[in-house]
Amino acid sequence: MKLALRRCLGCGGVYPPVQRDGYSYYHVCPPLRDEKTGVETLRPGHRDENLVHDSAGKLVGIVAEGAGSEPVK
Numbered sequence: 001m002k003l004a005l006r007r008c009l010g011c012g013g014v015y016p017p018v019q020r021d022g023y024s025y026y027h028v029c030p031p032l033r034d035e036k037t038g039v040e041t042l043r044p045g046h047r048d049e050n051l052v053h054d055s056a057g058k059l060v061g062i063v064a065e066g067a068g069s070e071p072v073k
Helices: none
Strands: 006-008 048-053 059-064 069-071
Touching: none
Parallel strands: none
Antiparallel strands: 006 069, 048 059
């Protein structure tokens, strides 16, 4: 079975949104670390695909769209 892949336009990561076992994968861009201070910060275009629900439990979207993602051809 060939998995469909997506590329994050924020960090360049490539990932399958659905894993081989059928579970969904929610991509989150890794932080950037300053080499001198070691401080981590969110990168420009940071994407976080974890789901957000309202107080009634209704799905309202993802945490941060960031720069988006695209299918890998």
